[in-house]
């Protein structure tokens with residue numbers, strides 16, 4: 001299996017090179033040259049397997065230079081009982097006979113980022129060895145919340161890596177901040193930045209492109225790397241859970257072999273729904289992919305009109321992980337729809353220069369055949385949380401609520417009764433205040449009090465990693481000016 005850049009197919013990369021490098025030099029995303037097909041009996045074979053075995057089976061198709069033994073060690077470490085609070089890892093919760101919810105938040109940080117960020121460190125460290133890279137990876141992350149904690153937890157105490165997370169001082173929730181500043185591990189660092197998320201992100205990009213700093217790091221045996229979702233090592237582990245969910249439904253006789261399903265995903269950077277698209281290309285019987293957005297509905301418009309236009313108002317919503325106007329991973333889909341790196345490069349140049357591009361009729365038709373786009377605002381998000389809890393006793397977070405709204409809108413518009421799997425991306429306890437309000441309750445000022453109150457209101461315990469925050473020691477108190485982020489790097493390297 002070879003990998004290419006979405007903007008230039010003349011250079012080929014191995015999987016290990018793609019994972020080590022993260023991004024292509026031309027700015028494109030490293031992407032498999034073709035999507036391998038699952039063998040004919042694969043779904044039957046995997047039906048009775050544990051999640052970990054299914055993960056080896058699926059990932060092996062993309063990682064020829066990794067042995068089954070290696071991958072087995074990785075999945076056992078990444079998805080073991082010390083990391084996930086259920087042996088199913090990504091369990092399917094059935095709502096009614098045609099509606100199933102794929103819970104992706106049973107990992108150590110209670111958001112779906114764990115599914116990939118628990119695996120990425122293993123793939124990366126093995127790739128360093130395979131590519132004969134002798135330096136230690138210094139991973140820099142700018143975060144608005146979920147990714148930072150997920151990356152810290154994934155890379156803590158991983159040999160030959162150090163990780164440093166920057167978050168905006170006043171830009172994350174109290175629970176999210178506590179999750180990060182109490183992080184354990186000997187190779188981790190966390191610093192707050194005076195400013196907003198953009199300041200943190202711009203600062204990290206500046207560190208990446210500082211040639212003098214790069215040289216100094218190299219002299220000390222380090223190189224910069226990234227853990228954000230443009231890395232192929234983050235997309236690949238996400239393909240597994242769609243296939244696993246289908247196998248669960250087969251095993252439990254909720255669907256028949258070969259029966260098509262629809263998949264509905266609350267979408268921000270387009271990584272999660274792209275993984276579902278890849279699962280379909282591998283042969284999973286998926287009919288429609290329903291892309292759910294909040295008021296930042298740039299993807300809804302793109303799917304409906306074939307025009308991507310980021311020149312619009314940015315909204316801060318109660319589903320903050322989807323507050324995004326440039327969905328990076330869409331570029332990988334464009335490559336698969338066009339099979340033409342020059343065409344993708346032209347769209348991306350237009351996006352960079354004007355903030356807008358329009359795809360050809362051929363691409364738009366292909367896109368619309370497979371994807372449907374729906375969105376909803378905050379009021380509908382809260383109405384959905386309330387409705388799901390009152391009707392089914394099922395508590396969902398704000399992002400998942402956007403997806404259930406989109407599925408409802410799609411079904412109403414089309415009358416399509418195909419069984420649907422909804423991706424549930426975060427524990428409702430990560431967004432206590434919005435969820436409490438949705439249930440008609442008030443939210444206490446302190447994030448930890450809100451946790452207890454939601455637990456009392458719903459009779460459900462908060463997940464252990466959140467409940468235990470009260471007793472955790474604060475380890476990181478450094479706040480830096482955005483001009484001085486380099487100091488935090490030097491502190492970490494000692």
Ligand SMILES: *Cc1c(COP(=O)(O)O)cnc(C)c1O
Nearest residue numbers: 267268269270271272321425426
């Ligand atoms: C990151 C995130 C999303 C968006 O996922 P993408 O892969 O970026 O589309 C949705 N919900 C939650 C809770 C997230 O953390």
